[in-house]
Amino acid sequence: MPISLQKGQQISLAKEAGPSLQTVRMGLGWDAIKKKGFLGFGGGSVDVDLDANALMFDASGQLVDAVWFRQLQSKDGSVRHSGDNRTGAGDGDDETITVDLTRLPASVQTVVFSVNNYTGQNFSQVDNAYCRLVNTQGDQEIARFNLSVQGDHTAMILASLKRSGNDWTMTAIGTPRAGARTPTTCPTSAPTCKTDSGGMGCKARSGRANPYRPFPLTQRTVPSWLFPSRKAATSP
Template sequence: MSVSLSKGQGVSLQKQDGSALSLVRMGLGWDPVKKRGLFGSRELEVDLDASAVMFADQQPVDVAFFNHLRSNDGSVTHTGDNRTGHGDGDDESIMVDLPRVPAHINTIFLTVTSYEGHTFEQIENAFCRLVDETNGQELARYTLSGGYPAQAMVMAKLVRHGAGWGMQAIGEAAQGRTALDLVPTLQRLITA
């Protein structure tokens, strides 16, 4: 059963049988912007980017995004860049193999940025979701469209709790074209 996330909400990353999730996927979807004009309508392509920034305490140590598709340790993988928003469902995905994440990594931020600078008030049908990749079950969904005058969003953070992981929805609007532009904001959100 999927949870529609709201800012600050926490979600346990355990399966219903109590076992820990092992492979989670952040899916990001959106549609091109439809512009209506005097002579009809046309579509403007939108380039949103899903990213995962890995932290050891307060320090960023690795990232998976459109220009670095795999974390150095191989535990986080970006499945490829979609620069248009065309297609149904998830346009970009990030896979996190939780048991493979090195022990010194205690936080992974999941972010969305608009490389061309479109704001979420301009983008249609934008969403992020977290999926248990072992069975395809959607665990949580966050709607991005709807009035944010920002070009980036810190969707959530995965936080290590002993041997397991939890997730906290953040939903904080930010400015930046890439995940690396968001590092100061992410450092502030580590303890939030």
């Protein structure tokens, strides 16, 4: 039975999924916001675009690689993104990130999953938002984290996978972050454009520029307690 994770809770993947665990998938799901019409009829819906990210760190807390909508695969191919879902339409996971634990470089000690709301609504407004961790062998769900009850912010550090000998420990982090606005806009001639500004990206829909930029993909976005060695190195 999958565990419903609470903020700060840790689980051993080997204990929950068995020592033969090789590949896990982080699934992110949500629904469009339903608008209320007159007397409850004909309200329609508002699309929501959540973006899943995976950040890979070494033992000292330095960012090694990142997978997100602009880079759908890590440099070594061990981490893969399913692609950008911009509406939340359909059942089940809307975006997934698959991690082959057996192929991760030895230098990668921690994988951190984060999510940002590209369209800018806060999580309290988004219906049925969740993330879950799945053992791809048998498609068995290991743990789940409810995002829709997480408050009035637009980005979050979801969870981490950290090496522990031959095992991996998953920690539900649930640390909120605020998304950022940028004055940079995309050319209206392209249905999808991406501009690079310090690792950020921009998407434009239907010829309209969207000034919302994704969650920063840097080590500064991650709680320092995940990397005690980094904290010690920066202490006076």
